[in-house]
Amino acid sequence: MQKSRSDRLFYVFVYLLTILAVVVTLYPFLYVVSISFSSVDAIDKQKVVLWPVGFTLSGYQMVLQYKELWVSFYNTVWYTVVGTMLNIVATCLAAFPLSRQQFFLRRKLNFFIAFTMYFSGGLIPVYMMITSLGLYNTRWVMVLPVLVITFNVMICRSAFEGIPNEIFESASIDGANELTMLYRLAVPIIKPTLAVLTLYYAVFHWNNFFSALLYLGKQDMQPLQMFLRRVLIMASPEVMQKMGGTMTSGALAVSTLQVRYVSIVVSILPIVMIYPFIQRYFVKGITLGAVKG
Structure with missing residues (x-):
């Protein structure tokens, strides 16, 4: 035409x-x-x-030989892997009951979950609650307070609602309970959505520095983003002198710019390498369950 x-x-x-x-x-x-x-x-x-x-490769040699980088890198990997796994489990456990028509608290819980998207207790009450629970300066403070993100629960719930109810009725007749239907039927069907949510949670944990800024005073527990913050924003002289060694002031000033950019590349490279493996699920995962009728 x-x-x-x-x-x-x-x-x-x-x-x-x-x-x-x-x-x-x-x-x-x-x-x-x-x-x-x-x-x-x-x-x-x-x-x-x-x-x-x-x-x-001198810039990478300078940065990669710095021990604090590897400590913070390990912390970030731990927070990302453990946090994402717990996020996906908790999101499925929260979204599946909300998608079931026969669940008697479905409407009320949906309201309260949506309510938290717009209103919160504020930073100070949350800080007081975390310290009173003994989570301050522990690894779990980066995982448990963000165990479930409301928006992702809504996406997962919509995906579960898109599954024909006849599948669950047939499984129930065969003697399957709710947990069996969740992990044997529902989860395999919405794998594209879970792949996208995995990416969302992983990127969130990888880039999360605000929680560490508030709740992690121990430097050996801080994630990679806190190290990057010290290099980029604060331009810590201690960090640069340790990396630069006996360089002159002029060369150190130029090298500081290179070290900053090398640190950026090192911090984003792992999460960028993961994306191509999930990209094929991205569009399907977002639209699954979004269209009714």
């Missing part, structure tokens, strides 16, 4: 807008990666525009 002139102009506009959006979002990331692989001399003379100039 031949397109009219106005249609062709519209498609050209859409393509140009898409290319512009890709350039605007992709260029800063490429620039950060290029700086991390460029030589100190090229960075000092501002020769780096798009590709690395004077390719070198």
Whole structure:
């Protein structure tokens, strides 16, 4: 079918807008990666525009030999893996009963869960509750207070509601209880949605620094994002001197910029590598259960 002139102009506009959006979002990331692989001399003379100039791994050698990076990296992996696993289990246990028509508290619990999306007790009461429970300066403070995120429960509940009720009725006739129907029937059917929720929770835990800023005073328990915060925002002289060794002040100033960008790449690389394995579930997982009728 031949397109009219106005249609062709519209498609050209859409393509140009898409290319512009890709350039605007992709260029800063490429620039950060290029700086991390460029030589100190090229960075000092501002020769780096798009590709690395004077390719070198000295920045990564400087950062990766710093012990605190690996301690915080291990903490972040622990918080992400343990937190995401518990999040998925708790989300399924919360969403499945809310999706069942015969559950007598369904409407009331849905209201209270939705209520928490808009109103909370505030930061100070939450802080007092966490300290009174003995969670302060423990690993569990990064996991238990965010065990369930309301929006993700709503997504999971909608996915469960999209499953035909006849499947559960047939399983009930065969003698299956609610837990069996949840883990043997419902969970396998909504795997795309759970894959997306896994990505949501994992990214949340990987990037979560605010909880650590409030509740983790021990530096050996702080996640990678707190280390990145000290390098990027605070530009901790202690960190830079330990990494820079006996460098001159001028070289150390240039190297500080490179260390910052290397730290950014190191912090985002693991979560970026996971995304391609979940990407094929993304659209299907979001739309599963969203359309009724």
